Ligand SMILES: [Fe+2]
């Protein structure tokens with residue numbers, strides 16, 4: 379594994395951002411299904427979002443966030459983001475209803491959370507974390523996903 383040139387950092391961040399994109403694409407589909415009154419599809423998409431978010435958030439906590447805390451970097455931001463994870467997880471496990479929709483709803487909070495990571499915490503980490511930390515994070519991601527760089531796509535879903 380490369381721990382010297384910074385390529386681990388790019389891989390890790392690309393993977394996390396790609397997962398954000400997948401979740402936000404699913405959220406768009408969920409909103410359309412909800413607006414059309416297709417509650418069965420909306421619930422199925424909600425369940426898929428909940429599963430993906432749980433997996434993604436756990437990876438962030440054990441990987442990137444853990445390394446930031448170990449380096450004493452961005453502790454306040456990490457505490458807020460982990461608090462978002464704790465708040466969002468149980469809500470996402472429920473059926474899709476009005477609590478998911480509109481300003482301040484679950485979808486809105488989920489997308490804001492991802493946006494904060496993409497535009498604030500990831501660039502901060504890229505600048506400040508040492509190469510060895512990225513190698514550790516990459517190893518955590520491998521343990522979770524079972525492959526060095528699982529090709530991910532926004533449109534990979536089992537839901538029609
Ligand atoms: Fe997160």
Ligand SMILES: [Fe+2]
Nearest residue numbers: 434438492495
């Ligand atoms: Fe995230």
